[in-house]
Amino acid sequence: MDPVTHPRNPAGRPRDPDVDRRIAAAAVELFGRDGWASFSIEAVARRAGVGKASVYLRWKSKEALLAEALTMRLGPISDVDTGTVRGDLVQLVRQLLQQYVGEHGGAVIRLGLEARDIPELAERYDSLARQQILAARAIVHRGIDRGELPASTSVTFLLDALCGGAMNHALTTPPALRAALPETVDDYAERFVDFVLVGVLVDAPAEQ
Structure with missing residues (x-):
């Protein structure tokens, strides 16, 4: 049949x-x-x-x-080459701040805290984090190669200061002021990068 x-x-x-x-x-x-x-x-x-x-x-x-x-x-953090290390770092901090204080800021912060405990998300998060770290490190290495930063500059310390500072600014801003944060991103990024770079350049050993 x-x-x-x-x-x-x-x-x-x-x-x-x-x-x-x-x-x-x-x-x-x-x-x-x-x-x-x-x-x-x-x-x-x-x-x-x-x-x-x-x-x-x-x-x-x-x-x-x-x-x-x-x-x-959520968009990734990208390596933007503006022609100067200051401009590149301002763009880096600006992108970070836009993530933290933007529409999906809460998700970005929680992602960093919880991603490795969530099945199917840990691998994607690690890939995204590696991409962002490589982009940030490329900016600093490019600045060293151009002679804009001392060869002795600690890439890790500089990025810890900038990336950690950007997150801390977003997290610790009082609730009453958070609504205005997106409007202050550009100004804050420039002033913060200048503040950090002063320390890097002042502490650089003088050439013999």
Whole structure:
């Protein structure tokens, strides 16, 4: 007897990019606000105004959802060559501050604290972190090669000061002043880089 065959179901409607964006935005917002412990498909669906089925149609798990949502919404720190080490470092600090005080600042900060404990996200976070570290180190090495920074400059110490300072500024600004932070990013980045570079150049050993 010939096996019974069934007609194939017609292809479904293509995914709606707007729904994808709404779900991703909701996922990043909820993660930034509440952290991983409270993160769920149900909460994301409610926030995005869609059914759970719409989320599961796109992502098989909450880990996969958050990993892709963060990739979609958060931009990497890039190596910008302005022609001077001061300009490059200002751009670095500006990018960091824009991440920390921008729309998804809460998610950026939580990502650094929680990523390694979240399945499917740790590897992506480590890759992103390596990319950012390499970009930052390239800026300092380029400054040393140009003779703008002393050969004795500690790349690690300089970047710890700048990157750590940028995060600390975003985290410790009083709540009443946080709304104005995005407007002060450019000015703060320039003044902060100048402050740090003074210490680097003053402490440089004099040439014999």
